[in-house]
């Protein structure tokens with residue numbers, strides 16, 4: 001007893017506590033596939049009883065992956081592995097597979113599930129009660145297994161199941177803006193996860209875990225390189241590296257796509273031109289396609305940014321977007337590949353409102369693209385702003401396949417220090433009514449091909465993934481990757497239901513945590529709109545870096561990169577007049593939408609300054625003047641971050657200490673940055689309004705020159721050794 005002094009004993013206790021604490025530490029690497037142990041003994045016992053035996057023959061790589069996942073999940077949650085059986089033991093057996101893999105059981109998959117759907121059902125087989133997870137294909141089984149595991153992750157009963165599900169969108173892809181030097185354009189979570197130098201020899205476990213996470217939400221494609229593409233990606237040296245990635249991804253039902261530089265025949269092939277109508281150019285691309293498919297037989301296709309922000313394209317050679325896209329489509333068609341051609345085009349030499357240019361350039365080509373071309377359109381007509389109205393191209397090209405491009409990486413949403421759950425932003429756009437086919441023609445229905453079944457359908461998310469331990473920089477940014485996958489699978493799912501699942505899978509099922517934090521997530525995007533760009537303001541961030549406020553920016557490289565181009569604040573008022581007395585961008589929408597947004601009585605406050613230039617004293621619905629309303633929104637936004645910190649502080653002890661502290665610190669940073677946004681914008685706009693900030697609000701901490709003079713060095717996301725400041 002006397003062997004240890006009191007001091008030593010105290011040290012031992014401290015050490016033990018540290019070890020226990022360590023056991024609860026969680027760096028977030030496992031994402032929503034934590035498979036947390038179910039600690040309530042009775043609940044665990046019920047699951048174990050129901051899952052005691054299984055029949056899961058797994059011959060293919062995909063089925064093997066599904067089986068491994070299932071066992072990993074059950075082991076993690078229940079600390080138990082089911083036993084293989086041949087005979088069904090009633091009420092205690094589950095059966096997993098396809099009609100082919102389960103041939104001895106004569107399983108029938110119901111109609112409508114398609115090639116990627118699945119059925120999870122409690123049923124009778126040979127008069128014995130069992131649970132089946134079945135699909136037409138191995139990848140369908142994989143999706144079914146992930147969803148079955150989810151039921152247990154979120155503590156659902158599994159004794160009376162009848163779930164049949166299938167994707168509503170065909171191409172569900174992540175777009176990585178990753179450069180070959182491992183910098184990530186607009187990436188805020190470290191460097192690229194593709195370790196090009198070590199490929200093809202070294203298969204990083206991250207590639208596998210990335211693929212697992214994607215498959216768990218149904219993402220079936222990955223564009224692995226930046227749309228500002230390097231032609232080298234098509235060289236044999238890189239194709240062999242890409243082959244290794246493709247081999248990993250294939251097991252999880254994910255196809256690889258490449259962003260290609262339109263001038264590759266010149267840059268890489270040494271040709272004199274990249275004119276899409278030139279025979280040698282066509283041959284170069286056809287040979288290149290054959291070469292790619294030699295390495296990667298199930299290669300998905302190309303993503304192209306053409307004639308946009310300095311990238312080459314068919315217009316460089318006097319040709320059209322259709323000429324360029326169709327030429328590439330023709331070389332991919334024999335291999336069943338597709339072309340995703342971006343509509344993100346605008347040109348400062350075109351003397352028209354930037355928001356109108358994509359529509360003007362693409363609408364005339366409706367019906368002119370090959371069947372394996374899909375036009376990738378950003379959710380709004382400018383550029384992933386905290387809030388934009390839906391892009392007028394949705395519904396406007398009924399004879400062309402259109403896919404959605406959302407941005408998961410928070411280029412305009414506070415990078416990876418701000419907690420912004422993006423599903424409400426996605427849903428707002430997806431549920432917007434385009435009226436292009438009458439009332440109810442929502443963006444979601446347009447994307448699902450409801451108005452032309454022959455089309456191919458897709459949704460892309462610009463990835464927020466990097467080499468950070470927790471993948472996305474902010475523990476809550478993982479929710480945006482997760483939500484994107486869920487909404488690409490079914491665009492009509494609710495942000496609240498997705499947040500609920502994600503919180504339970506990622507953190508805990510404790511209702512005392514899930515319910516307040518879910519509310520916090522659901523409000524977070526609106527908070528950010530309020531402290532950055534309320535009432536329809538947009539594009540007022542720092543130049544180039546896009547970090548922090550920059551409403552004063554008026555000397556950027558191009559006029560349409562200036563903040564002043566967008567807010568048009570002057571002594572008379574503020575806002576961009578896009579009505580028929582202004583740029584008339586509204587004419588690009590269906591008459592019902594145009595009428596609604598053109599009329600100040602019906603235009604929602606959210607879009608007010610996007611479409612209208614109004615006087616500072618304009619009387620808002622609230623009764624306040626426009627100026628007071630702007631100020632109110634900025635203060636409300638920053639204050640809501642303060643509220644968020646208070647809610648989070650109460651969560652201490654409900655989640656692991658590591659992530660609790662990390663989020664707590666991130667929120668303090670967010671609060672400071674939100675306050676900067678508020679003060680800088682209010683002070684700047686006040687130089688035009690000349691109206692006071694109501695006395696109920698705290699005075700900005702510093703005068704305007706202080707904010708204008710803020711310098712930020714080596715801001716992440718702009719690549720290479722670029723050293724740009726605001």
Ligand code: GCW
Pocket residue numbers: 177185186227228305309344383384411
């Ligand atoms: O939002 C802008 C970004 C660019 C990006 C471009 C695009 C990849 O600031 O960094 O380039 O959009 O979507 O092509």
